[in-house]
Amino acid sequence: MVRAIIKRTKRSVVSVKCADNDNHKLTEYFTIRKSDRRTKGEVQEEKRRLLEFALRKGVEDGLEVRYIKNKGRGVFTTRNFNKGEFVVEYSGDLIDLQEAYHREHEYEQDENMGCYMYYFKYNEQHYCVDATAESGKLGRLINHSRNGNLITKVLMVDKVPRLSLLAKTFIKAGEELLYDYGDRSKESLENHPWLAF
Structure with missing residues (x-):
């Protein structure tokens, strides 16, 4: 015994x-x-998988377009977003710089046409997402503010860099979504003085 x-x-x-x-x-x-605690790496991997899922599915939940007097269209939230949460993708044609400069020159010829090009660098390579064509995608309609409530994060999905806009802070339902376009060149500020604000 x-x-x-x-x-x-x-x-x-x-x-x-x-x-x-x-x-x-x-x-x-x-x-x-x-323990049901997860390591920091496991938490980061889960966030990456969720972000990748949202980008693949084209998630645009909790958003609506409104017209703003003297400003044009803008994107507003219909629900709360937590800090760091995926909000929307800035989607369009992913092109190289040579093609981007060519298209930009074409767009300048038409006074009624806007230019919705997002230049970025990822892993030492330069890219541009051209969202000028009306596509129904909401990321292209988000306006500029130097103190915006969104930040941009690049994520590789199927070996293609994708631009996701994440909540920089807690965003309440009804707020306009804004991010800093980052362009401070003298020429841009002369042509678009609103970039300074």
Whole structure:
């Protein structure tokens, strides 16, 4: 017959000694409680997978377009967004710089045509997303503010860089979505003084 003698301290079991002098593991008497905590790497990987899923599915939930007097169209939230949460993708044609400069020159010829080009650098390579064509996608309609409530993050999906706009802070339902276009060139500020604000 095996009889366990358990020594306890105020906080935990220190050792288990059996009367028949056989060595036994504590887990033979008590189940192991596994922590449901995740490592920082696991949390980051889960966030990356969720972001990739949203980009693949073209998620644009909780958003609507409204007309703003003296400004034009803008995108507003219909629900709250938590800090760091995916909001929308800036989507369009992914093109190289040579094609981007060519298209920009064409767009300049038509005074009634806007230009919705997003230049960025990722892994030492330059890209441009041209969202000028009306597509029904909402990311292209988000207006500029130097103190915007969105930030841009690039994520590779199927070896293609994708531009996601994430909540920079907590965003309440009904707020206009804004991000900093980042263009501070003298020429741009002369032609588009609103970029300074």
